Amino acid sequence: xxxxxxxxxxxxLTLYCHVQPGAKQNQLTGLYDSCLKIQLKTPPVEGKANRAxxxxxxxxxxVRKFQVSIKRGLTSRKKTIVITDIYEIPANISEIAKE
Numbered sequence: 609x610x611x612x613x614x615x616x617x618x619x620x621l622t623l624y625c626h627v628q629p630g631a632k633q634n635q636l637t638g639l640y641d642s643c644l645k646i647q648l649k650t651p652p653v654e655g656k657a658n659r660a661x662x663x664x665x666x667x668x669x670x671v672r673k674f675q676v677s678i679k680r681g682l683t684s685r686k687k688t689i690v691i692t693d694i695y696e697i698p699a700n701i702s703e704i705a706k707e
């Protein structure tokens with residue numbers, strides 16, 4: 609894959625993510641297979657990791673949780689996340705993608 613790990617159109621940010629649940633801490637670690645690699649402490653049990661991902665991305669992007677949704681990959685490590693009512697790519701995400 610040779611794409612940006614995000615797309616910003618019409619005040620909507622789409623993030624392409626590779627999620628690693630069960631990690632030591634919640635963190636955005638870089639890129640993996642043209643996706644943002646996100647490590648989460650929460651194990652992938654009964655949707656807990658998906659809820660933790662939404663919480664983490666809302667905090668990381670400075671938005672409210674209801675603005676963040678998983679559009680694809682509910683049961684996969686590869687996820688497509690959509691954040692609504694956002695007008696620019698957060699600096700912490702764009703910096704990771706430059707590395």
